[in-house]
Amino acid sequence: MTADHRLVPDLTTTPSGRVDAADGECQPRAALEARQAERLGLLLRSLRGRNGFYDRKLAAAGIDTDRLALPADLAALPFTTKAELVNDQTASPPWGTVLTEPLDHYTRYNQTSSTTGRPLRWIDTPQSWQWMLDCWKAVYRAAGVTARDRILFPFSFGPFLGFWTAFDAATQVGAHAVPAGGMTSAQRLGLIETLTPTVICCTPTYALRLLDVARETPGSDRLSAGPVRVIIVAGEPGGSIPATRDRIERGWGARVMDHHGLTEVGPVSFECVEAPGLLHVNELEFIAEVVDPDTGAAVADGLQGELVLTNLGRTASPVIRYRTRDLVIRTRERCACGRTLARLVGGVVARADDMVNVRGVNVYPAAVEAVLRSIDAVVEYRCTVRAKGALRALAVEVEVAPGGESATTVAALATDRLREALGLSVPVTAVAAGVLPRFEMKARRFVMESQ
Helix, strand or coil, X not given: CCCHHHCCCCCCECCCCCECCCCHHHCCHHHHHHHXXXXXXXXXXXXXXXXXXXXXXXXXXXXXXXXXXXXXXXXXXXXXXXXXXXXXXXXXXXXXXXXXXXXXHCCEEEEXXXXXXXXXXXXXXXXXXXXXXXXXXXXXXXXXXXXXXXXXXXXXXXXXXXXXXXXXXXXXXXXXXXECCCXXXXXXXXHHHHHCCCEEEECHHHHHHHHHHHHXXXXXXXXXXXXXXXXXXXXXXXXXXXXXXXHHHHHHCCEEEEEEEECCCEEEXXXXXXXXXXXXXXXXXXXXXXXXXXXXXXCCCCCEEEEEXXXXXXXXCCCCCEEEEXXXXXXXXXXXXXXXXXXXXXXXXXXXXXXXXXXXXEECHHHHHHHHCCXXXXXXXXXXXXXXXXXXXXXXXXXXXXXXXXXXXXXXXXXXXXXXXXXCCCCEEEECCCCCCCCCCCCCCEEEECC
């Protein structure tokens, strides 16, 4: 493996690193938005009389799709929420009524990770599945992944949608896709050394976990000197948290490329080579709005709000104006890469559902992660929120890397930095190595306890 092969290639760009101006991702925004409006009109007409969920929903809102003037009337369409979809599946088990095609046309099943409640089941036809694969190809193009790459998928292939679509899309771009489910972390490290993949797809947490396991064996630089040059991460906000991505990049000697999507929506955004920490929304396939989480009113670019998405090609099981609960800051300035697609500054900043009020202070898990990952000696952590009467208290446990500063010193440093970042006194306790749980998929480091 030569040094040049470890550089990030992006064969869809010009030698300057910019996307070719003829690419659809670089078209003027007026043309892009006109095309979105046309496709949304086609989608709404295709659902009429075929999709029970949206037939009822649009009728209840008094919407006559023939009279809509898009995109101006987009805000007249009602929001869709996850609670509505879950209730629909409860009333019409197991799939609900959001399906546009006859049931025997559906060939794929996935479900949400249920981190915030009951899992949401989602099924797709081959056509809708292919649309999602095409969305994932945009992720690969932006990351410079091509048919020359070998991609390792170090996770168990359960009903989680994200990496199934990533795997299938990898084979369609001609890359060598390697499944690594049903293996221990040590076995996966052995597979990396044997097969020399150039790309890994995983959660930020698991990229860090593999680093920890690698350090437990001889040759602590085995990953930083290895073949992997790109790590595409998803499932958690860590890929856009500077301290977390820096720790991954230093440990692996590879570039982190962030991505995000949702089971019920599809693969939404991707990072480009030119602008770390900003996620392009694939507006060729999605309409993205940013609204006030409380009022639903539109929020100006540069201000934080809730991301609302409409997918334009997943017609067999679509969502229209779906409230993701993801908090973002949007910019529509042209990127240095040449794309005119809207970007999310800092990726998904937080999730509205994850916010916890502790003694009058709103605390988001991503903010705590940003602090603790900036301390190299913190190997793993867990946050526990306990109810104390009408108030909540937050406590943090950390595992400290051996051979460096004392556990007491590290815990005191974490306490100081959390107080500075959150404006809140948070007790931090150092625990023995291996006490805290490890995660392969989405990490659950915030534990809610009640008296």
